[in-house]
Amino acid sequence: MAIRTLGIRQLAPTFAAEISRLNLALPLAPRDLTAVVEALDRYGVAVFPGQNLTMQQQIAFSELLGPLENSDEGSPTYQEFRREHEFADGRVSEVSNLVRGGDLLELADMRRLYQFANELWHSDSTFRPVRARYTILSAVKVPASGGDTEFADVVGAYDALPADIKEDIESLVGVHSPTAVMETLGALQADGGGFQSTYGLQRRPLVETHPGSGRRFLSVPSHCSHIEGMSLPEGRSLLFYLREHATQPRFRYRHAWTPGDLVVWDDRSTLHRACRYKERNEPRQLVRTVVQDR
Ligand SMILES: O=C(O)CCC(=O)C(=O)O
Numbered sequence: 237m238a239i240r241t242l243g244i245r246q247l248a249p250t251f252a253a254e255i256s257r258l259n260l261a262l263p264l265a266p267r268d269l270t271a272v273v274e275a276l277d278r279y280g281v282a283v284f285p286g287q288n289l290t291m292q293q294q295i296a297f298s299e300l301l302g303p304l305e306n307s308d309e310g311s312p313t314y315q316e317f318r319r320e321h322e323f324a325d326g327r328v329s330e331v332s333n334l335v336r337g338g339d340l341l342e343l344a345d346m347r348r349l350y351q352f353a354n355e356l357w358h359s360d361s362t363f364r365p366v367r368a369r370y371t372i373l374s375a376v377k378v379p380a381s382g383g384d385t386e387f388a389d390v391v392g393a394y395d396a397l398p399a400d401i402k403e404d405i406e407s408l409v410g411v412h413s414p415t416a417v418m419e420t421l422g423a424l425q426a427d428g429g430g431f432q433s434t435y436g437l438q439r440r441p442l443v444e445t446h447p448g449s450g451r452r453f454l455s456v457p458s459h460c461s462h463i464e465g466m467s468l469p470e471g472r473s474l475l476f477y478l479r480e481h482a483t484q485p486r487f488r489y490r491h492a493w494t495p496g497d498l499v500v501w502d503d504r505s506t507l508h509r510a511c512r513y514k515e516r517n518e519p520r521q522l523v524r525t526v527v528q529d530r
Contacts, residue, residue: 238267238268238270238274239271239275239278241257241267241271242255242256242257242258242268242271242272243255243256243257244275246279247281247283247489248387248389248488248489249486250389250391250486250487251387251391251487251489251506252279252280252281252283252387252389253275253278253281253282253283254282254284254285255272255275255282256285258284260284260289260293261287261288261289261293263296269301272301272500273301273448276370276500276502277446277449277502278449280387280389280391280501280502280505280506281387281491281499281500281501281502281506282499282500282501283497283498283499284499285494285497286496286497287496287497287498288495288496289374289498291323291325291328294372294374294498294523294525295325295328295525298327298372298527301369301372301527302369302370302527302528302529303527303528304327304525304527304528305327305361305364305368305525305527305528306326306327307326307327307328307526309364320335320336322334322336322521323523327525328523328524328525329525330522330523330524331351331354331373331510331520331521331522331523332519332520332521332522333351333515334377334519334521338519340515340516343516344427346429346430346431348515349423349428350418350423350429351510352421352423353414353421353423354509355509355510355511355512356420356421356509357388357457357479357482357507357508358417358457358459358508358509359455359457359503359504359506359507359508360503360526361526362412362438362440362455362457362460362503363412363413363414363416363433363435363438364435364438365435365438366528366529366530367438367440367503367528367530368503368526368527368528368529369502369504369527369528370500370502370503370526371501371503371524371525372498372499372524372525372526373498373499373501373522373523373524374496374498374499374522374523375493375494375495375496375498376495376522376523377495377520377521378493378494378495378520379513379515379518379519380518381513381514382511382512382513382514383493383510383512383513383515383518383520384490384491384492384493385490385491385499385508385509385510385511386489386490386508386509386510386511387488387489387490387491387501387506387507387508388482388483388487388488389482389487389488389505390453390454390455390456390482390507391446391449391452391453391505392487393481393482393483393484393487394443394451394452394453394482395451396481397454397481402443405443406443407441408441408442408443408463408466409439409440409441409442409463409464410440410441410455410456410463410464410475411437411439411460411461411462412437412438412439412440412457412459412460412461413437413438413459413461414431414433414435415433416458416459416460416461417459418431418433420458437461439464440460441455442455442456442463442478443455444504446502446504446505448502449505451505453504454482455504456475456478456479457479457507458479462475463475483507493522
Protein backbone atom coordinates (compact mmCIF):
# COMPACT_ATOMS: atom_id res chain seq x y z
CA MET A 237 0.00 0.00 0.00
CA ALA A 238 1.30 3.47 -0.99
CA ILE A 239 0.50 4.82 2.49
CA ARG A 240 3.51 2.89 3.93
CA THR A 241 5.91 5.18 2.04
CA LEU A 242 4.80 8.31 3.92
CA GLY A 243 6.61 7.83 7.23
CA ILE A 244 3.42 7.82 9.31
CA ARG A 245 3.28 8.28 13.07
CA GLN A 246 -0.17 8.05 14.66
CA LEU A 247 -0.83 10.97 17.02
CA ALA A 248 -3.96 10.01 18.98
CA PRO A 249 -5.53 6.70 20.02
CA THR A 250 -8.15 6.50 17.25
CA PHE A 251 -6.97 8.88 14.46
CA ALA A 252 -4.60 11.71 13.35
CA ALA A 253 -1.16 11.08 11.88
CA GLU A 254 2.08 12.93 11.26
CA ILE A 255 3.52 12.52 7.77
CA SER A 256 7.23 13.19 7.63
CA ARG A 257 8.44 11.97 4.25
CA LEU A 258 6.88 14.42 1.79
CA ASN A 259 7.97 17.87 0.63
CA LEU A 260 4.71 19.55 -0.37
CA ALA A 261 6.53 22.47 -2.03
CA LEU A 262 7.45 20.12 -4.89
CA PRO A 263 4.92 18.71 -7.36
CA LEU A 264 3.56 15.46 -5.86
CA ALA A 265 3.95 12.22 -7.80
CA PRO A 266 0.52 10.61 -8.47
CA ARG A 267 1.35 7.72 -6.12
CA ASP A 268 2.21 10.17 -3.30
CA LEU A 269 -1.06 12.01 -3.83
CA THR A 270 -2.95 8.69 -3.69
CA ALA A 271 -1.09 7.88 -0.47
CA VAL A 272 -2.03 11.24 1.08
CA VAL A 273 -5.71 10.66 0.24
CA GLU A 274 -5.47 7.12 1.69
CA ALA A 275 -3.91 8.54 4.84
CA LEU A 276 -6.72 11.11 5.14
CA ASP A 277 -9.31 8.35 4.66
CA ARG A 278 -7.66 6.34 7.42
CA TYR A 279 -6.55 9.03 9.92
CA GLY A 280 -8.81 12.07 9.23
CA VAL A 281 -6.06 14.54 10.20
CA ALA A 282 -2.62 14.68 8.53
CA VAL A 283 0.11 16.84 10.07
CA PHE A 284 3.04 17.84 7.83
CA PRO A 285 5.65 19.55 10.03
CA GLY A 286 8.13 22.12 8.74
CA GLN A 287 6.71 22.65 5.24
CA ASN A 288 6.94 26.48 5.16
CA LEU A 289 4.90 26.75 1.95
CA THR A 290 4.31 30.02 0.16
CA MET A 291 0.66 30.90 -0.46
CA GLN A 292 0.97 29.84 -4.12
CA GLN A 293 2.55 26.50 -3.13
CA GLN A 294 -0.29 25.89 -0.65
CA ILE A 295 -2.86 26.69 -3.35
CA ALA A 296 -1.10 24.34 -5.81
CA PHE A 297 -1.00 21.47 -3.28
CA SER A 298 -4.63 22.08 -2.23
CA GLU A 299 -5.84 22.08 -5.83
CA LEU A 300 -4.44 18.57 -6.25
CA LEU A 301 -7.03 17.43 -3.70
CA GLY A 302 -9.97 19.02 -5.55
CA PRO A 303 -11.63 22.32 -6.50
CA LEU A 304 -11.16 25.11 -3.96
CA GLU A 305 -13.86 27.06 -2.20
CA ASN A 306 -14.01 30.76 -2.97
CA SER A 307 -13.73 32.36 0.44
CA ASP A 308 -15.66 35.49 -0.61
CA GLU A 309 -18.65 33.59 -1.95
CA GLY A 310 -21.94 34.83 -0.58
CA SER A 311 -20.37 37.72 1.30
CA PRO A 312 -19.40 41.12 -0.12
CA THR A 313 -18.27 41.99 3.42
CA TYR A 314 -15.66 39.21 3.35
CA GLN A 315 -14.49 40.35 -0.08
CA GLU A 316 -13.79 43.74 1.44
CA PHE A 317 -12.01 42.19 4.45
CA ARG A 318 -9.77 40.06 2.28
CA ARG A 319 -8.22 43.11 0.66
CA GLU A 320 -6.87 44.01 4.06
CA HIS A 321 -5.31 40.59 4.55
CA GLU A 322 -1.73 39.82 3.75
CA PHE A 323 -2.73 36.69 1.83
CA ALA A 324 -5.16 38.36 -0.56
CA ASP A 325 -6.47 35.68 -2.90
CA GLY A 326 -10.09 34.50 -3.14
CA ARG A 327 -8.94 30.88 -2.76
CA VAL A 328 -7.36 31.69 0.61
CA SER A 329 -9.10 32.70 3.81
CA GLU A 330 -6.67 33.91 6.42
CA VAL A 331 -7.22 32.88 10.05
CA SER A 332 -5.58 35.80 11.74
CA ASN A 333 -5.84 38.52 14.36
CA LEU A 334 -3.83 40.91 12.17
CA VAL A 335 -4.55 43.43 9.44
CA ARG A 336 -2.06 43.97 6.65
CA GLY A 337 1.06 45.61 8.02
CA GLY A 338 0.88 43.61 11.23
CA ASP A 339 -1.42 45.57 13.57
CA LEU A 340 -3.79 43.59 15.78
CA LEU A 341 -7.48 43.82 14.95
CA GLU A 342 -9.42 46.46 16.88
CA LEU A 343 -11.48 45.29 19.86
CA ALA A 344 -14.86 45.75 18.13
CA ASP A 345 -13.72 44.69 14.63
CA MET A 346 -16.27 42.18 13.40
CA ARG A 347 -13.50 39.95 12.00
CA ARG A 348 -12.26 39.56 15.55
CA LEU A 349 -15.76 38.93 16.89
CA TYR A 350 -16.68 36.41 14.17
CA GLN A 351 -13.51 34.39 14.71
CA PHE A 352 -14.75 33.34 18.14
CA ALA A 353 -17.10 31.07 16.13
CA ASN A 354 -14.05 28.90 15.40
CA GLU A 355 -13.87 28.03 19.10
CA LEU A 356 -17.10 26.02 18.82
CA TRP A 357 -16.78 22.45 17.49
CA HIS A 358 -17.54 22.49 13.78
CA SER A 359 -16.65 21.14 10.38
CA ASP A 360 -16.15 23.66 7.62
CA SER A 361 -18.86 25.05 5.39
CA THR A 362 -21.65 22.61 6.28
CA PHE A 363 -23.88 25.70 6.13
CA ARG A 364 -22.90 26.39 2.50
CA PRO A 365 -24.60 24.64 -0.43
CA VAL A 366 -21.25 22.88 -1.06
CA ARG A 367 -19.54 21.80 2.16
CA ALA A 368 -15.81 21.31 2.70
CA ARG A 369 -14.13 17.98 2.00
CA TYR A 370 -10.69 18.99 3.26
CA THR A 371 -9.31 22.07 5.00
CA ILE A 372 -5.63 22.90 4.70
CA LEU A 373 -4.21 25.21 7.35
CA SER A 374 -0.60 26.32 7.59
CA ALA A 375 1.02 28.36 10.32
CA VAL A 376 2.85 31.61 9.60
CA LYS A 377 2.82 33.26 13.05
CA VAL A 378 1.91 31.45 16.26
CA PRO A 379 1.60 32.71 19.84
CA ALA A 380 4.09 31.65 22.51
CA SER A 381 1.35 29.68 24.24
CA GLY A 382 -2.22 28.63 23.38
CA GLY A 383 -3.81 28.94 19.95
CA ASP A 384 -3.76 25.17 19.33
CA THR A 385 -6.31 23.50 17.06
CA GLU A 386 -8.23 20.60 18.49
CA PHE A 387 -9.81 17.78 16.47
CA ALA A 388 -12.40 15.10 17.26
CA ASP A 389 -12.81 11.77 15.48
CA VAL A 390 -16.49 11.44 14.51
CA VAL A 391 -15.88 8.00 12.95
CA GLY A 392 -14.52 6.44 16.15
CA ALA A 393 -17.24 8.27 18.06
CA TYR A 394 -19.97 6.80 15.84
CA ASP A 395 -18.56 3.28 16.31
CA ALA A 396 -18.66 3.73 20.08
CA LEU A 397 -22.35 4.73 20.23
CA PRO A 398 -24.77 2.26 21.81
CA ALA A 399 -26.63 0.17 19.18
CA ASP A 400 -30.05 1.59 20.09
CA ILE A 401 -28.86 5.19 19.56
CA LYS A 402 -27.33 4.22 16.21
CA GLU A 403 -30.73 2.83 15.23
CA ASP A 404 -32.58 5.96 16.45
CA ILE A 405 -30.42 8.39 14.47
CA GLU A 406 -29.90 6.33 11.31
CA SER A 407 -32.20 8.27 9.01
CA LEU A 408 -32.36 11.66 10.73
CA VAL A 409 -31.55 14.87 8.87
CA GLY A 410 -29.82 17.86 10.49
CA VAL A 411 -30.47 21.45 9.39
CA HIS A 412 -27.36 23.66 9.16
CA SER A 413 -27.02 27.43 9.22
CA PRO A 414 -24.22 29.88 10.12
CA THR A 415 -26.65 31.77 12.34
CA ALA A 416 -26.86 28.74 14.68
CA VAL A 417 -23.33 29.49 15.88
CA MET A 418 -23.53 33.27 15.60
CA GLU A 419 -26.71 33.30 17.67
CA THR A 420 -24.99 31.30 20.41
CA LEU A 421 -22.17 33.86 20.41
CA GLY A 422 -24.50 36.88 20.40
CA ALA A 423 -22.93 37.97 17.10
CA LEU A 424 -26.36 38.75 15.60
CA GLN A 425 -26.64 41.74 17.98
CA ALA A 426 -25.40 45.11 16.74
CA ASP A 427 -22.73 45.25 19.45
CA GLY A 428 -21.75 41.63 18.77
CA GLY A 429 -20.79 42.24 15.14
CA GLY A 430 -24.27 42.46 13.57
CA PHE A 431 -23.79 39.19 11.69
CA GLN A 432 -26.12 38.55 8.76
CA SER A 433 -26.22 35.43 6.67
CA THR A 434 -26.80 35.18 2.94
CA TYR A 435 -27.17 31.38 3.13
CA GLY A 436 -30.38 29.39 3.25
CA LEU A 437 -30.74 26.29 5.42
CA GLN A 438 -28.80 23.17 4.38
CA ARG A 439 -30.16 19.67 5.03
CA ARG A 440 -27.54 17.04 5.81
CA PRO A 441 -27.92 13.46 7.14
CA LEU A 442 -26.84 13.00 10.75
CA VAL A 443 -25.02 9.80 9.82
CA GLU A 444 -23.22 9.18 6.54
CA THR A 445 -20.84 6.65 5.03
CA HIS A 446 -17.39 8.00 4.22
CA PRO A 447 -16.77 7.19 0.54
CA GLY A 448 -13.02 6.64 1.09
CA SER A 449 -13.07 4.41 4.17
CA GLY A 450 -16.57 2.92 3.94
CA ARG A 451 -16.98 3.78 7.65
CA ARG A 452 -19.95 5.62 9.17
CA PHE A 453 -19.50 9.10 10.61
CA LEU A 454 -21.58 11.49 12.71
CA SER A 455 -22.35 14.93 11.30
CA VAL A 456 -23.07 17.06 14.39
CA PRO A 457 -21.19 20.39 14.06
CA SER A 458 -22.35 23.43 16.02
CA HIS A 459 -23.78 24.81 12.76
CA CYS A 460 -26.39 22.04 12.90
CA SER A 461 -29.21 24.00 14.51
CA HIS A 462 -31.97 21.40 14.70
CA ILE A 463 -33.28 18.10 13.38
CA GLU A 464 -35.85 17.94 10.65
CA GLY A 465 -39.27 16.75 11.84
CA MET A 466 -38.41 17.08 15.57
CA SER A 467 -39.35 19.85 17.96
CA LEU A 468 -36.49 22.28 18.63
CA PRO A 469 -35.92 21.14 22.24
CA GLU A 470 -35.93 17.43 21.36
CA GLY A 471 -33.67 17.86 18.32
CA ARG A 472 -31.27 20.20 20.06
CA SER A 473 -30.95 18.00 23.13
CA LEU A 474 -30.12 15.05 20.87
CA LEU A 475 -27.52 17.18 19.05
CA PHE A 476 -25.96 18.30 22.36
CA TYR A 477 -25.77 14.67 23.49
CA LEU A 478 -24.15 13.48 20.25
CA ARG A 479 -21.66 16.37 20.08
CA GLU A 480 -20.67 15.84 23.69
CA HIS A 481 -20.22 12.13 23.01
CA ALA A 482 -18.15 12.77 19.87
CA THR A 483 -15.83 15.27 21.51
CA GLN A 484 -14.85 13.28 24.62
CA PRO A 485 -11.10 13.41 25.29
CA ARG A 486 -10.71 9.81 24.08
CA PHE A 487 -11.70 10.90 20.55
CA ARG A 488 -9.53 14.03 20.45
CA TYR A 489 -6.19 15.19 19.05
CA ARG A 490 -4.79 18.65 19.89
CA HIS A 491 -2.27 20.23 17.53
CA ALA A 492 0.22 22.71 19.01
CA TRP A 493 1.45 24.76 16.05
CA THR A 494 5.02 25.50 15.05
CA PRO A 495 5.50 28.05 12.23
CA GLY A 496 5.79 26.16 8.92
CA ASP A 497 3.44 23.32 9.95
CA LEU A 498 0.73 22.41 7.49
CA VAL A 499 -2.27 20.38 8.64
CA VAL A 500 -4.90 18.84 6.38
CA TRP A 501 -8.11 17.51 7.83
CA ASP A 502 -11.09 15.67 6.40
CA ASP A 503 -14.16 17.72 7.30
CA ARG A 504 -16.43 14.69 6.99
CA SER A 505 -14.67 12.40 9.45
CA THR A 506 -13.60 15.04 12.00
CA LEU A 507 -14.81 18.06 13.96
CA HIS A 508 -12.40 20.80 14.99
CA ARG A 509 -12.17 23.97 17.06
CA ALA A 510 -9.67 26.73 17.73
CA CYS A 511 -8.24 26.94 21.26
CA ARG A 512 -7.94 30.20 23.17
CA TYR A 513 -4.81 32.34 23.30
CA LYS A 514 -3.89 35.91 24.22
CA GLU A 515 -5.27 37.33 20.96
CA ARG A 516 -5.20 40.92 22.28
CA ASN A 517 -1.41 40.67 22.71
CA GLU A 518 0.11 38.08 20.43
CA PRO A 519 -0.08 37.67 16.64
CA ARG A 520 -1.48 34.44 15.21
CA GLN A 521 -1.67 34.03 11.46
CA LEU A 522 -2.57 30.91 9.51
CA VAL A 523 -3.26 30.44 5.81
CA ARG A 524 -6.38 28.43 5.03
CA THR A 525 -7.54 26.76 1.85
CA VAL A 526 -10.68 24.65 1.54
CA VAL A 527 -11.32 21.81 -0.91
CA GLN A 528 -14.98 21.47 -1.79
CA ASP A 529 -16.97 18.31 -1.27
CA ARG A 530 -20.58 18.33 -2.46
O1 LIG B 1 -7.84 28.74 14.16
C1 LIG B 1 -7.93 27.53 14.31
O2 LIG B 1 -7.21 26.90 15.07
C2 LIG B 1 -9.02 26.76 13.61
C3 LIG B 1 -9.57 27.48 12.44
C4 LIG B 1 -10.91 26.98 12.06
O3 LIG B 1 -11.73 26.66 12.88
C5 LIG B 1 -11.22 26.87 10.64
O4 LIG B 1 -10.36 27.14 9.81
O5 LIG B 1 -12.36 26.50 10.34
